[in-house]
Amino acid sequence: MRESTEQELRAAGLDPTEVGRVVTNALAEDLGPDFVDITSVATIPADQTDTADLVARADGVVAGLAVAAAVFELVGEVTGDDGTVAVSLVARDGQRVARGDVLATVTGPTRLLLTAERTALNLLCRMSGVATHTRAWADALAGTKATVLDTRKTTPGLRALEKYAVRAGGGTNKRLGLYDVAMIKDNHKLASGGITPAYRRVRAAFPDVPVQVEVTTVAEAVEAVEAGADFLLCDNMTPEELAEVVSAVGDRAELEATGGLTLAVAARYAATGVDFLSVGALTHSSPILDIALDLRTD
Template identity: 80%
Template sequence: MTEPTLRALSAAGLDPAVVERIVRTALVEDLGPDGLDVTSAATIPADLVGTAEVVARAAGVVAGLPVAAAVFDLAAPADRPVELRPRVAEGDRVARGDVLASVTGPVRSLLTAERTALNLLCRMSGVATHTRAWADELAGSDATVLDTRKTTPGLRMLEKYAVRVGGGTNKRMGLYDVAMIKDNHKLAAGGVAAAYRRVRAAFPAVPVQVEVTTTAEAVEAVEAGADFLLCDNMTPEELSEVVLAVGGRAELEATGGLTLEVAAKYAATGVDYLSVGALTHSSPILDIALDLRVPAEPAVRS
C-alpha cells in the first residue's frame, strides 16, 4: 500500500496489516487465483488512465474511505498506482449526490477494484449511519451506545471502527480482552460470586463483566467485586431498581432487544450504556457508487 494510505489507516486506528489481509481476501473472491478481471482486461487498454468519483446515492454517514483507498492500492500495478483523494472526512454526514472522493489511475485498476472497494465502504458507512441514529437518540443523556461481538466474520475490526465513526463505543473485541460472565458460566461455576472469583483468580489483569437478570443478582455481583454489569432483558422499571440498588458501585449496561423507539426511556433509567447488536448484525448498507469520468489522457494502444 502507498504511504498516504498507510498513514490514513494508522491515523484512523486501523491496523494496516489486518486491513491488507481483509482486502486481499476480498479481491481473491472477485479475481480468482489468477487475479484477473476478464471484462476489463478485454475491453480497456492497459495504458488508459482516468478518474472516477465515489458518489453517495443516499444520505448517511461516511466511514471507510482509507479502507477503500487500500483496495485501489492493492488492485493496481505497483508501477502504476491509483490515487484516492477524499472530498469529505470520516464521520461526515452526506446527502444523495455528494462526491465523497475522486480516484485517479489506470482505468483497468479502477474498475477491477470498484466492487470490492464499494462493498467495504458501503458496509462500513451503513454501520456508521445506523450508529449515528442511536447516538442522536441518546444525545442529552448520560448513556452511550455500545456494539457487541455480533459482527460479520472477518470484518470485526472494520465494523467496530465504523461504530466509533458513527458516535458509538466499542465493547470487547473478542473473548480474549474482557471476561464476560454469562448465565451458562454462572451455571457451570455454581453462581455469580463463584464465577467471578474464578475469573479474577485465573486472569487478574483482565476486566470482568457480569450478566445479571435480577436486582438480587446485581447486588451479589457487585458485592463479589464486579464493577461492570450487563442488565439483560430488563424493563426500564427493573433497570431503575438496579441503578438504585447498585448505587454507583458499578457501570451498568442495558442489553437485549433494544430499539430506537425505546432508547430514550432506557437511557433515562440512569444506565451508562445501551448495548445494541443490531449496529453490526442488521445495519443496511449506505448506497454508494463509482462513476467513471472522461479519461484524463487518451488511450494508448501498442
C-alpha cells in the same frame, strides 16, 4: 499501500497490515485463481486512464474511506499490473453526507479502477452503513448520560473495520474479543455454580483483566457488585426493572442495558440512568449506505 493511507488507518485505530490482508483476500475472492478481471481486460486498453468519483447515493454517515483507498492502491499489486491509482479523499470519516456528495476521487488505469470498484464499495458501503446506524442511536441518546455500545456480533473477518465504523458513527466499542475482557454470562454462571464462584475463578486466573457480569434480576445485580464486579450487563429488563437496579447498585458499578433494544425505546432506557445501551444490531443488521463509483465522462 501509500504511506498517507497507512497513516490514515493508524489514526483511525486500524492496523494497516490487517487492513491490507482483508483487502487482498477480498480482491482475490473477486478475481479468482488467475487474478484477472476478464471483462475489463477484454474491453479496455491496457494504457487507458480515467478519473472516477465515489459518490453517495443516499444521505448518511461515511466511514471507511482510507480502507477504500487501500483497495485502489493495492489492486495493481494483487493483479500483477504495474499501474498505480491515485486516491484523493474529499470527505472525512464520521462526516454526514448527502445524496450526490463526492466522497473521494480516484485516477489511474481504467482497468484497475473497475477491477477494484466492487471490493472498495463493498467495504465502504458496509462500514458507512454501520456508522449511519450508529449515529441514529447516538442522536437518540443525546442529552443523556448513556452511550451506545457495540457487541461481538460482527461479520467474521471484518470485526476491526465494523467496530471502527461504530466509533466513526459516535458509538463506543465494548470488548474486542474473548481475550481482552472477561464476560460472565448465563451459561458461565450455570457451568460454574453461580455468579460469586464464577467471578472468583476469573479473578484468580486473570487478576488484571476487566470482569463484566450479565444479570437478569436486581438480586443478581446486588450479588455481582458484592462479589466485586464493577460492570453489569442488565439483560432483557424492562425500564422499570432497570431503574430498580440503578437504585440498588448506585455508583458501585457501570450499568449496561442489553437485549432487544430498539430506537423507539432508547430514550426510555436512557432515562433510567444506565451508562450504556448495548446494540448488537449496529453490526449484525445495519443496511449499507449506498455509494457508487462514477467514471467521469468529460
